[in-house]
Amino acid sequence: MKADTLARLQAERAAQNPVVLLTRLSDGAQHLWPQDAVPDALADAARAALGSEKAGSVTIANEPWFIHPHNPPLRIIVVGAVHIAQAMAPMAGPLGFQLVVVDPRGAFATAERLPGVTLNTDWPDDAMAALKPDARSAVVTLTHDPKLDDPALDAALRSPAFYIGALGSRRTHAKRVARLRDLGHDDAAMARIHAPVGLDIAAVTAPEIALSVMAEIVAARRGASLGAPRPAVPSEPRVSIGITA
Amino acid sequence: MTTDTTHSEDILAIAAQWRAAGEQVAIATVVETWGSSPRPAGSRLAVTASGRLMGSVSGGCIEGAVADAAKQAMASGTPQLLDFGVSDERAWEVGLSCGGKVKVFVEPLT
Numbered sequence: 001m002k003a004d005t006l007a008r009l010q011a012e013r014a015a016q017n018p019v020v021l022l023t024r025l026s027d028g029a030q031h032l033w034p035q036d037a038v039p040d041a042l043a044d045a046a047r048a049a050l051g052s053e054k055a056g057s058v059t060i061a062n063e064p065w066f067i068h069p070h071n072p073p074l075r076i077i078v079v080g081a082v083h084i085a086q087a088m089a090p091m092a093g094p095l096g097f098q099l100v101v102v103d104p105r106g107a108f109a110t111a112e113r114l115p116g117v118t119l120n121t122d123w124p125d126d127a128m129a130a131l132k133p134d135a136r137s138a139v140v141t142l143t144h145d146p147k148l149d150d151p152a153l154d155a156a157l158r159s160p161a162f163y164i165g166a167l168g169s170r171r172t173h174a175k176r177v178a179r180l181r182d183l184g185h186d187d188a189a190m191a192r193i194h195a196p197v198g199l200d201i202a203a204v205t206a207p208e209i210a211l212s213v214m215a216e217i218v219a220a221r222r223g224a225s226l227g228a229p230r231p232a233v234p235s236e237p238r239v240s241i242g243i244t245a
Numbered sequence: 246m247t248t249d250t251t252h253s254e255d256i257l258a259i260a261a262q263w264r265a266a267g268e269q270v271a272i273a274t275v276v277e278t279w280g281s282s283p284r285p286a287g288s289r290l291a292v293t294a295s296g297r298l299m300g301s302v303s304g305g306c307i308e309g310a311v312a313d314a315a316k317q318a319m320a321s322g323t324p325q326l327l328d329f330g331v332s333d334e335r336a337w338e339v340g341l342s343c344g345g346k347v348k349v350f351v352e353p354l355t
Contacts, residue, residue, distance in 0.1 A: 003261075013257075054285075
């Protein structure tokens with residue numbers, strides 16, 4: 001790879017542009033798509049690879065090519081710069097997500113509490129209007145405060161976000177569902193909300209809850225059945241592994 | 246917007262940093278897999294002539310052999326396409342015992 005190709009590829013990725021690295025395996029010649037002009041058959045393979053997010057080899061005009069898509073990171077919009085959001089922050093990058101934390105409460109949304117995280121201190125309705133969650137976005141509400149969580153969920157349910165999660169007990173969620181219905185959301189909309197949020201690993205601490213939420217988002221992103229919203233069922237009493245005398 | 250392009254999985258960023266620091270660098274990429282190979286196509290390993298390694302193309306089975314090929318590629322300036330699989334005796338030597346097959350493209354950063 002030429003240093004210049006590497007620099008161009010990294011610049012496109014830093015600008016969050018989708019880019020495909022095309023490598024001719026016989027001699028290592030490389031192009032970037034859509035930035036460079038390439039034959040139609042290569043462009044078609046590149047477009048398909050961005051859609052499927054799968055790298056692979058193809059033969060075009062009797063030449064083997066490696067088609068390597070680089071999509072911008074997926075996004076997780078978290079409402080509430082709380083302890084769980086802090087625990088999610090270091091997990092997000094390595095898992096391929098950009099974390100955006102929304103919280104109008106100045107005491108919570110600080111760079112000291114969330115170093116390196118994109119912070120938005122607008123009210124959630126304004127923040128969501130600006131952030132425009134798309135099909136590559138997850139939205140997670142963590143504040144426990146309907147004044148902050150509800151407008152964010154309202155906006156998320158009107159968006160194509162691939163994952164929507166809301167922290168809170170089943171009782172809290174039942175009340176939330178009633179409020180969201182008053183805003184005009186139907187059963188199909190409610191079924192999109194993961195609540196209680198996160199895979200059921202009986203998480204207790206903030207890092208454990210962050211892990212369960214991140215795992216559920218990954219499952220949703222990868223299309224695993226665990227990532228589908230599930231009907232609320234009462235949980236059995238359980239015992240965790242503790243220290244016994 | 247804050248974009249972290251330097252986290253541990255961004256092998257290209259590491260390759261660029263190493264080169265900027267004066268190292269001779271090669272990049273190895275899984276370009277094809279069959280069966281139960283541990284890392285998908287697109288997985289990368291960066292290698293320096295001085296012996297630094299970051300990333301993975303197999304989860305540890307063939308990285309040593311790939312690093313050797315990378316050093317040759319750096320010396321010759323020519324990319325190489327490597328084949329590893331259970332039908333290949335060399336693969337057994339380097340321990341791709343998972344039963345999968347992979348093709349790895351090794352290119353010097355020039």
